[in-house]
Amino acid sequence: MPVPARRIDPPAEPFRSAPQNIEAEQALLGAILINNDAYYRVSDFLEPEHFGEGVHARIYEIVREIIRAGKSATPITAKTFLPPDFRAGDLNGAQYLARLAAEATTIINAADYGRTIYDLAIRRSLILIGEDMVNIAYDAPIDMAPKDQIEDAERRLFELAESGRYEGGFTNFETALLTAIDMASAAYKRDGHLSGIATGLDDLDRLMGGLQPSDLVILAGRPGMGKTALATNIAFNIAAAWRGESGADGAMKTVNGGIVGFFSLEMSAEQLATRIIAEQSGVPSSDIRRGSIHEDQFARIVEVSRAIQRMPLYIDQTGGLAISQLAARARRLKRQKGLDLLVVDYIQLLQTGKKGSDNRVQEVTEITNNLKALAKELQVPIVALSQLSRQVESRDDKRPQLSDLRESGSIEQDADVVMFVFREEYYLKNKKPKEGTEEFFKWQAEMEAMAGRAEVIIGKQRHGPTGSVELQFDADVTRFSNLARPGGLPERFE
Numbered sequence: 001m002p003v004p005a006r007r008i009d010p011p012a013e014p015f016r017s018a019p020q021n022i023e024a025e026q027a028l029l030g031a032i033l034i035n036n037d038a039y040y041r042v043s044d045f046l047e048p049e050h051f052g053e054g055v056h057a058r059i060y061e062i063v064r065e066i067i068r069a070g071k072s073a074t075p076i077t078a079k080t081f082l083p084p085d086f087r088a089g090d091l092n093g094a095q096y097l098a099r100l101a102a103e104a105t106t107i108i109n110a111a112d113y114g115r116t117i118y119d120l121a122i123r124r125s126l127i128l129i130g131e132d133m134v135n136i137a138y139d140a141p142i143d144m145a146p147k148d149q150i151e152d153a154e155r156r157l158f159e160l161a162e163s164g165r166y167e168g169g170f171t172n173f174e175t176a177l178l179t180a181i182d183m184a185s186a187a188y189k190r191d192g193h194l195s196g197i198a199t200g201l202d203d204l205d206r207l208m209g210g211l212q213p214s215d216l217v218i219l220a221g222r223p224g225m226g227k228t229a230l231a232t233n234i235a236f237n238i239a240a241a242w243r244g245e246s247g248a249d250g251a252m253k254t255v256n257g258g259i260v261g262f263f264s265l266e267m268s269a270e271q272l273a274t275r276i277i278a279e280q281s282g283v284p285s286s287d288i289r290r291g292s293i294h295e296d297q298f299a300r301i302v303e304v305s306r307a308i309q310r311m312p313l314y315i316d317q318t319g320g321l322a323i324s325q326l327a328a329r330a331r332r333l334k335r336q337k338g339l340d341l342l343v344v345d346y347i348q349l350l351q352t353g354k355k356g357s358d359n360r361v362q363e364v365t366e367i368t369n370n371l372k373a374l375a376k377e378l379q380v381p382i383v384a385l386s387q388l389s390r391q392v393e394s395r396d397d398k399r400p401q402l403s404d405l406r407e408s409g410s411i412e413q414d415a416d417v418v419m420f421v422f423r424e425e426y427y428l429k430n431k432k433p434k435e436g437t438e439e440f441f442k443w444q445a446e447m448e449a450m451a452g453r454a455e456v457i458i459g460k461q462r463h464g465p466t467g468s469v470e471l472q473f474d475a476d477v478t479r480f481s482n483l484a485r486p487g488g489l490p491e492r493f494e
Contacts, residue, residue, distance in 0.1 A: 020052025030104025042114030200237025221421035258340025346385035365410035
């Protein structure tokens with residue numbers, strides 16, 4: 001009779017406790033109790049929740065409050081704030097505080113102890129995020145898709161990475177001077193010698209100083225004005241001008257232009273690519289789509305396509321994105337490829353992710369708040385396109401105003417810059433009078449004066465003046481460019 005096979009269970013995993021350093025916590029608390037100056041060496045970054053031992057967290061919190069109140073924190077002054085039943089092993093509160101002070105070393109190592117405690121707290125947070133990922137994956141709620149869990153984990157990891165820093169506080173004037181010189185040097189190396197990223201449109205750059213880091217720039221206009229065309233022109237110009245150099249840490253640093261992320265919620269990536277090819281090759285996109293092009297035009301398209309292929313311009317064509325998804329993908333792009341400019345086309349197509357919400361004004365408020373927070377978090381300018389309300393059409397003067405922004409309160413409030421695209425030619429074209437009349441000749445003269453001209457109106461600029469600039473607009477290839485002025489043209493020879 002065969003002997004049944006014995007089941008051999010794998011050895012149990014040894015129990016692992018969360019990483020912490022009790023000795024470092026004791027040494028730091030003891031150093032603070034004998035010399036309160038030690039507290040100021042860690043106060044910028046160390047919080048009570050960073051201590052692995054709850055007893056130490058409570059003592060640090062009490063000591064911190066005493067010092068902030070302008071009093072001296074010693075074992076004698078601190079013990080009165082501990083609860084009567086406070087115990088640390090076999091010792092009561094007064095005895096434990098006295099032992100911490102008695103066994104304390106010099107405050108010279110206080111900052112090192114604080115960093116050790118902080119780093120271990122970050123590692124414990126990583127463990128918690130990992131455990132949550134596993135537990136949620138096992139027992140996911142019905143309404144939570146896997147991509148939602150991935151985006152939540154990415155957000156938590158990015159927040160942890162951004163918070164895991166010791167830097168901050170006062171700097172001496174010499175350091176501030178060096179930083180200012182570095183900024184001036186970087187501006188000198190950039191096209192146009194601007195403090196921000198050059199858009200490639202000279203008059204616009206002069207008025208704005210380029211696109212500034214952490215700014216939310218709203219680009220608004222009525223349908224047919226060329227919002228998307230201007231956004232793609234700027235994105236292309238910046239990506240085309242990109243130049244990077246390797247830093248001391250081996251990471252690539254942008255010297256000129258920028259790496260661009262483009263969220264195209266309305267147009268597909270193919271449509272956007274066709275539009276950019278048309279802009280740069282001079283071949284109308286309608287001809288490209290129909291295939292009615294000549295051999296030399298096709299050669300230009302191929303040449304432009306090869307140049308575009310090497311540019312750091314990344315397009316996300318997902319429609320109906322929630323603002324949380326957009327933020328997660330932007331963080332991922334910055335981490336994996338780098339990021340200097342983000343374009344969102346357009347705000348009204350974004351979602352908040354909340355089901356059953358019928359208050360669109362509140363939704364747009366949340367979206368613009370999140371876009372501004374994302375610009376600050378990633379330290380890049382965000383150019384977000386927005387529609388204008390129909391009230392523009394009811395006025396004789398069709399030039400847009402801040403009040404014309406749809407769901408305008410939050411958009412105007414959160415934006416650092418609000419730009420409007422306006423083309424008088426678009427409206428004149430629809431007012432064509434009967435040919436041969438006096439009104440027709442007047443209309444014809446106005447059309448000739450406005451042909452190929454567009455106006456970008458700066459309705460709000462937090463860091464500079466408002467005003468307007470004129471640009472050249474080629475409707476066939478939807479391209480904005482610098483307007484050639486009579487004074488800048490070469491002399492005519494008859």
